[in-house]
Amino acid sequence: MTNILEALDWLLTAEAWAGPGGLWARSLEHLGYTLLALGISAVIALPLGLAIGHTRKGRGLAIVATGAARALPTLGLLTLVALFTGIGLTAPMVALVILAAPSVLAGAYAGVESVNQATVDAARAQGMSGWQILTRVEIPLGLPLILSGLRLAALQIIATATLAAYVGAGGLGRQLFLGLQTYDYSVMLGASLVVILLAILVDAAFGVTQRLLRQVPGLAGPQRVSGPRRDPRNRRANGRPEASSPEAPHQNRANVTAH
Amino acid sequence: MTWVLDNLPRIGELTLAHLALSLPAVIIAFVLSIPLAWGANRVRVLREPVLTGTGLLYAVPSLPLFILLPALIGTSVRDPLNVVIALSIFGLALMVRSAAEALDAVTDDVRTSATAIGFSGVGRFFTVELPLAGPALLAGVRVVCVSSISLVSVSAVLGVSSLGSLFTDGFARNIIGSIVAGILMTVVLALICDLLLVLAGRMLMPWQQPSRRRRPLPARAREVSA
Numbered sequence: 001m002t003n004i005l006e007a008l009d010w011l012l013t014a015e016a017w018a019g020p021g022g023l024w025a026r027s028l029e030h031l032g033y034t035l036l037a038l039g040i041s042a043v044i045a046l047p048l049g050l051a052i053g054h055t056r057k058g059r060g061l062a063i064v065a066t067g068a069a070r071a072l073p074t075l076g077l078l079t080l081v082a083l084f085t086g087i088g089l090t091a092p093m094v095a096l097v098i099l100a101a102p103s104v105l106a107g108a109y110a111g112v113e114s115v116n117q118a119t120v121d122a123a124r125a126q127g128m129s130g131w132q133i134l135t136r137v138e139i140p141l142g143l144p145l146i147l148s149g150l151r152l153a154a155l156q157i158i159a160t161a162t163l164a165a166y167v168g169a170g171g172l173g174r175q176l177f178l179g180l181q182t183y184d185y186s187v188m189l190g191a192s193l194v195v196i197l198l199a200i201l202v203d204a205a206f207g208v209t210q211r212l213l214r215q216v217p218g219l220a221g222p223q224r225v226s227g228p229r230r231d232p233r234n235r236r237a238n239g240r241p242e243a244s245s246p247e248a249p250h251q252n253r254a255n256v257t258a259h
Numbered sequence: 260m261t262w263v264l265d266n267l268p269r270i271g272e273l274t275l276a277h278l279a280l281s282l283p284a285v286i287i288a289f290v291l292s293i294p295l296a297w298g299a300n301r302v303r304v305l306r307e308p309v310l311t312g313t314g315l316l317y318a319v320p321s322l323p324l325f326i327l328l329p330a331l332i333g334t335s336v337r338d339p340l341n342v343v344i345a346l347s348i349f350g351l352a353l354m355v356r357s358a359a360e361a362l363d364a365v366t367d368d369v370r371t372s373a374t375a376i377g378f379s380g381v382g383r384f385f386t387v388e389l390p391l392a393g394p395a396l397l398a399g400v401r402v403v404c405v406s407s408i409s410l411v412s413v414s415a416v417l418g419v420s421s422l423g424s425l426f427t428d429g430f431a432r433n434i435i436g437s438i439v440a441g442i443l444m445t446v447v448l449a450l451i452c453d454l455l456l457v458l459a460g461r462m463l464m465p466w467q468q469p470s471r472r473r474r475p476l477p478a479r480a481r482e483v484s485a
Contacts, residue, residue, distance in 0.1 A: 003330040070405050071449040073412040075423055076442040079430035083438065159320030166416055167430070176322065180417065189330055192323030203318040 007189035016190065023175065023194055030171040030198060033161045037096035038154050044097065045104035049149070052105075053112025053142070054134050062109045069102035074160045078167055087168030096160055100153035107149010111142025144210060151206035158199045172198070262436035270425070274444055277421040280414070281407045282452075284343050288350025289400050295351070296358035297384070310356050317352035321413050324348065342414045349410060350403040357399025361392035394467055397460040401453055408449040412441070422448070
């Protein structure tokens with residue numbers, strides 16, 4: 001426990017936070033990496049996942065990608081890419097995108113697939129085109145799972161971005177490895193606490209976004225339509241989406257490895 | 260390739276170390292998750308706090324947790340025990356929710372029927388609810404197993420020996436073969452363990468076997484239906 005107090009002491013000093021190598025700068029850098037990697041992953045994986053969900057073709061790809069991403073060791077991928085690209089940001093970015101994209105893909109695919117087939121058929125019967133069904137029915141209704149995929153990806157990226165410093169990039173991992181190399185446990189622990197806090201904050205931000213989105217009529221799934229909301233049995237059956245939805249990609253993955 | 264052949268004994272050694280770190284964690288996570296999930300389902304007020312709490316644990320990045328744990332439980336950062344405990348926590352974070360949902364999916368009808376034919380609370384749990392939740396539990400364990408095996412390697416940056424050491428060594432000494440061998444071994448290990456879990460599931464839950472339905476009816480049943 002004294003270690004934690006020492007780390008907190010260090011965290012409360014001004015010099016730990018100030019300057020270009022301070023915790024503020026590193027936290028921003030860490031967040032920047034996270035946003036960049038999440039953005040790239042989303043640009044690559046969202047359209048692909050939506051297409052797979054919409055057409056129901058290429059499910060094998062989604063299944064293999066998510067299964068492989070779970071088994072791939074982050075550090076191995078990171079160091080391997082780093083040996084080819086050299087020290088810097090490229091290796092972590094490539095590794096982060098490879099790791100995060102499958103979660104986004106699985107979320108998008110599971111989200112679209114989760115939409116009740118009767119609803120899709122009804123939309124088609126109304127004369128909606130395939131594109132309209134995707135953008136006006138499948139994406140809005142599948143949004144909780146699509147967001148869960150992004151949330152999971154963001155968490156994976158924050159965790160892995162800590163390792164970016166191992167191959168010479170910045171981020172909060174810098175302080176962590178600095179502490180490790182100099183046997184300064186309080187610096188190591190302090191930096192770790194900041195990473196943990198950052199991860200929990202980002203996770204909470206996603207949770208709040210998901211909760212807020214559910215207030216928008218027509219968004220976020222059939223549970224808005226079916227039955228009174230306060231009915232406990234109903235709530236149990238649907239689960240609390242912001243709590244249960246992060247699991248959806250996992251469950252998806254659980255089935256995944258089955259093949 | 261020559262590097263791999265020259266270093267086969269070391270790769271074998273590290274594979275064993277890797278298993279020694281990950282398998283206990285999977286087992287601990289599974290064994291602890293059942294009572295936690297049972298309790299969470301039983302005491303409804305606790306359900307959400309327990310599930311959200313363990314979900315939050317999953318948000319904690321692995322490397323910082325490896326470093327934080329020693330301060331909380333007094334292990335050393337380079338202690339394998341530290342890694343096992345951290346991995347068990349991650350496993351629990353995933354497993355408690357799966358287990359709670361798996362056990363919750365057993366319908367009340369089944370529960371009341373079991374009670375009606377005379378099962379006691381404990382007997383009902385082990386002979387009715389647990390087997391029925393089995394397939395969903397297995398799915399959860401498989402996820403935990405594969406992700407633990409891939410997570411272990413992160414601990415190599417702290418100096419704990421595992422297949423991850425092949426990454427740190429390979430990176431420090433610029434040996435691509437070492438890193439590739441490490442990645443391949445980790446994936447192969449994960450696949451083998453996953454396969455073993457599936458086989459164990461088949462053995463423990465023979466009623467789940469998909470081929471069973473296709474088997475011709477036993478002679479006696481055919482006579483009856485004729």
